[in-house]
Amino acid sequence: MNARKQEAKSSKVENPFFSDVYDVVRQVPKGRATSYVAIAAYLGNKRGARMVGWAMSRTYGRPDVPAHRVVNKEGELTARDLFETPTTMQERLESEGLEIMNNKIQNWEERFWDPEKELH
DNA sequence: GCAGTGACTTTCG
DNA sequence: ACGAAAGCCACTG
Numbered sequence: 765m766n767a768r769k770q771e772a773k774s775s776k777v778e779n780p781f782f783s784d785v786y787d788v789v790r791q792v793p794k795g796r797a798t799s800y801v802a803i804a805a806y807l808g809n810k811r812g813a814r815m816v817g818w819a820m821s822r823t824y825g826r827p828d829v830p831a832h833r834v835v836n837k838e839g840e841l842t843a844r845d846l847f848e849t850p851t852t853m854q855e856r857l858e859s860e861g862l863e864i865m866n867n868k869i870q871n872w873e874e875r876f877w878d879p880e881k882e883l884h
Numbered sequence: 885g886c887a888g889t890g891a892c893t894t895t896c897g
Numbered sequence: 898a899c900g901a902a903a904g905c906c907a908c909t910g
Contacts, residue, residue, distance in 0.1 A: 800892055804892085811892095813892040813893060814890065814893085815892090816891080816892080817891040818891080819891095821891060823891095834891075836891080836893085837892080842892080845891090
């Protein structure tokens with residue numbers, strides 16, 4: 765089967781990018797959020813913010829990875845359209861104690877969680 | 885192998 | 898301040 769072949773091929777090579785992104789996002793504390801560029805920088809690819817987002821799209825449907833805690837550099841919920849409902853992401857963040865207004869996290873400077881500083 | 889696309893960011897007008 | 902374009906890396910068709 766083609767699918768079997770592809771699966772074997774994929775499982776053979778797992779990009780460390782995925783594992784790292786998942787690991788970092790999983791370690792994001794409740795009530796905090798991080799940005800794509802921060803994760804990308806932590807992984808060494810400062811220009812790989814898009815790659816982080818791309819990887820995150822694969823995290824969709826993974827309860828292990830709180831993708832809703834990952835926002836853009838301005839703390840804006842850019843991916844809310846990709847969630848189950850346009851308000852799912854915001855509701856989740858709000859339920860975690862974050863304050864969101866106009867799709868943007870309030871006190872973003874305080875809520876920002878930098879893996880480079882926290883995890884080092 | 886080339887072209888298009890994307891949960892981003894920065895720069896120019 | 899807002900909008901458009903370029904830069905970026907990896908995936909898909």
